[in-house]
Amino acid sequence: MIHPNSPVLLEVRGLCASVNGIDILKGLDFTVRRGEVHAVMGPNGSGKSTLAKVLAGHSAYKVTAGTAKLDGQDLLALAPEARALAGVFLAFQYPIEIPGVANSQFLRLAYNTLQTQRGQDELDPLEFDDFVREKMKLLEMSPEFLARSVNEGFSGGEKKRNEILQMALLEPRLAILDETDSGLDIDALRIVSSGVNQLHHRDKAIVLITHYQRLLNYIVPDFVHVMDAGRIVKTGGKELALELEERGYEGIGAEHLPEHEARHRAQAVAVAP
């Protein structure tokens, strides 16, 4: 939901980043206010996932220019774990399997690390068990996923649910969902989307990285951005995704507008009665 006077949560300016010496992001501007849902779309190789990894602090991605601020704080100066504790959450496109670590153990460790950071008491295994089971209901996950090793042997859909379960536990300010819809069947898509929607809040923001308009039927974005060659080249309201679905990236006549201009236009559409 757009709240015109809502404070800026994430502000990215002129962001350039490379991986293995290849420039991927080439001067990206991106602003997210509290309460908003943004969809980032774009062809393969346009830099969508790189944006997600750079914001989360993956060491393989080198920032070569630009800034990224979370509530005015320099995000790029923080280690990945500090970003997580500051409220940035990345739902992975390919969640990692960790054989030998029980999911419950992992979830509790992550949760208690955050609790400690917030100066609050850690939950013991029994307390945490009650707490996490409640959250699992949101995603219609069976408690058996607590005893199993992290993501090991989980289906694609189960892994994605487990990602959103982590989001539910960590309650991030800024959640970046990297192709969370890929590999989901219709039922799983509905469940995951419903979970995300219930976690959304006017103080928080969500960035959805996706290839498909389909997801946006379930999680309705306030803004849709089109990335190409490492920049956002077009920004619109949710109807832009439908237009993309119909005409493809070639057909929408993506032009590189200054971000404030694009945002202004999109907002005008979005808040129109």
Place this chain on the structure above:
Amino acid sequence: MSAVIALRGPAVAGSQGTLWADHPRLPSSPWACVNALRSQGRADLGTLAMPTSRDEAWRFTDLTPLGKLSLQPASGSGRVSAADMAGFQLAEAATRLVFVDGVHAPELSGPTANTGGVLVANLPTALAALAAQAAAVEQHLGRHQPLGSDVFAAFNTAFLSDAAVIWAPRNATFAAPVHLLFITTQAGVVSHPRCLLIAEAGSSLTLIEDHVSLQSVACLSNAVTEIVLADQAKVRHIRVQRAGPQAFHIANTSVSLGRASHYRSVSVDMGAQLSRHRLDVVLGVGADCAVDGLAVVAGSQLADTHSCINHAQPHGRSRQLHKCIAGGTARAVFNGKVKVQPGAQHTDAAQMSRNLLLSTRARIDTQPQLEILADDVKCAHGATVAPLDTEEVFYLQSRGLSDSAARDLLTYAFGAEIIARIPVPSLRQQLQQRMLAQTGSRP
């Protein structure tokens, strides 16, 4: 009878010669079979030299530091208090047999009652027991070890005076584990832990062979374990080596599997500055074995595992997963041979060696070897050596764990896969705690 052993051959001239030089005289045993074995061990020692890095099987394991020690057998039994024992107690164990610096400690052992017909005793007690039991012991003791080819096994046999003996009668099923605890307490002491397990046809048993130290002192523990499974017997064997950081630990385990028998073993080496485990398994017709191992070394430790799974008969099945974790400047060695003898058709063997390098100065040498002399078999093997996966570390960091907490958790998880295969919860927990202490994690 003089039992002073001086090893002949080229090694004796060097520092190794002093290793055994000061041994006192060993009184003659009242048991003829023991004296015969000692003679055989001594004879073998006469033909065997101390291995050097020029020996293929010892290429990566330098025994020079061992040769610098002056070692003697235990003089009087070491003192072990009840409080000392507390950390090694296993609630699930039906009975415990304790040896301190190689000497049987009846006051720390027990209970002996209600073992379902299974004999758990030290060697003299076993030889004085029922005729059938004594006969089985005489038949098998010293018959399964690598005599004539391993200087350490020969050394153990030359000094044979006591042993842990477990004998399970035909069709006896004994669910609760038998705990053998070999404790070293004194500096400069060499002990020769010895174990014989005989599982008669159709019997079923779990054995925990546990090598521990009370304090960090330089000593040598030179173990020989012989395990015999008659037809259709089932044995689970958990071997744990958690000796002190200055200790030397050498172990020879020989397992003989009868027709359609099942052997499952988990071997964990975490302690000692230098440890070497040689494991030989010979499979009879249709025998089934799973032998898993974990070596965790840090600092300047060295852990060496040499295994040989020998499919001597058709229709055998073997599985092996061996893992090494090496940090600091530590070194781990795995040499795993799988042999399929001519005629051992329909053998199904799979072996995997997975290794985790935690530092650029640590080193892991792994060498899986298949030697297949039959043509209708299914054999697979593989090996990996890698540092922690940066994607895995990043995943955990992105959930708020620090870089070091993430690495500790992943290291713990790597080893936990093997520890999880130990069917004794209290031991599993003790080893997990030690893994945590060693990796600094706190999941």
